[in-house]
Amino acid sequence: MDRATRYTWGGTHYFYLASFPRSGNHFVRYMIDDVLGPHYHHANPIFKRTLGFTRVVWPTLSVGHLAKAKLVMVKTHLQYQHCHSGIPVVYLVRDPRDSLLSYYHYNCKYHDYTESFDGFFQRFVVERRLISKRERVLANFMGDWRENALSFLDSPWVLTKRYEDLLDDTATHLEEICRFVAIDPDVVDRLAVEQAVTMAEQRLAEKRSNTAGRTRGVSGSWHSHFSDEQATIIQDLYGDVMTEYGYAG
Known part of the structure; x- marks a missing residue:
């Protein structure tokens, strides 16, 4: 990736943290928060409906956030073709x-x-009907x-990480991931990474203890x-792409 030509707006650099829902997006987001520190911010894409047509617009940040944020993560579940080109993606x-x-x-x-x-x-996989109004949009x-x-397969500017591999060696x-998205990879400190992992594991353990069963x-x-x-059914519907990501069987 050519860092000199990556997408910027107003001096702020952007990257996507993308996934299908329930794939570790929050787990990784909080760790990136802890590693990259005060000059970093996160946002979400905005959906606007005009004349019966829903479109994705770029997230807006307050003046205060833009003043301090040199790097902004846009957390999303969009497919690759709906993401802005030229922006690094962690998938x-x-x-x-x-x-x-x-x-x-x-x-x-x-x-x-x-x-x-x-x-x-039956509802979500076979009939492809979602639960909430937001999800249906x-x-x-x-x-x-x-x-x-x-x-996201073979797409440019994409770093792919399997959730299972993240659990094995977080x-x-x-x-x-942090070196991939950071404006200056040399600022990524291994000690800060290890501390972020420890805090993330503590958060996950607490959540597990509160969700019996x-x-x-x-x-x-x-x-x-x-x-x-x-x-x-899952193998029939998704099997070819599961194989590409190492999930066959």
């Missing part, structure tokens, strides 16, 4: 079976979803897991929840 990908199971628990907690996982699977830009993950992958952030938990039929 987080997770086994779609674990991602879907996590998404089910998320909807139960935050959207008062009361159906069983089987009902959720987002769906046109997000796509399903396959469409989302496929859009510090190494977090340092690579759920497998929050755990890799491979889908095995104890998916039926053979559901696993076959």
Whole structure:
């Protein structure tokens, strides 16, 4: 990547932290916050509806934030083609079976979803119907897991990280991410990275202790929840792209 030509506006550099929902986006975002410090800020894309058409517009920051933010993360679930060109992207990908199971628990907690996982699977995967109004708007830009993950394959300016690899060696992958997005990679301090990982692990452990019966952030938990039929449906729908990311079988 040519850092001299990367996208800037008003002296501020931007990058995307992109993923399909429930793929570690928040987990990584908070660690980047801790490593990159006070001259860094995060924002979200804005969706505007005009004359019945929904479009994505660039996030706006207050004057105060722009004055201090030299680097801005735009956290998103958009497919690659809806992102601005010339902006570095960190793409987080997770086994779609674990991602879907996590998404089910998320909807139960935050959207008062009361159906069983089987009902959720039928609605979300087979019928492709989303739960909340916001998600239904987002769906046109997000796509399903396959469409989302496929859009980032072999795309320029993209650093891809598997959620499972992040769990195995968080510090190494977090340092690579921070060096990829930082204006000056040399400012990324290994000690700060390790401290950020420690704080993230503490936050995750606390969340897990408060969600009894759920497998929050755990890799491979889908095995104890998916039926053979559901696993076959996922393989039929997403299998080709799962293989590209190392999730076959």
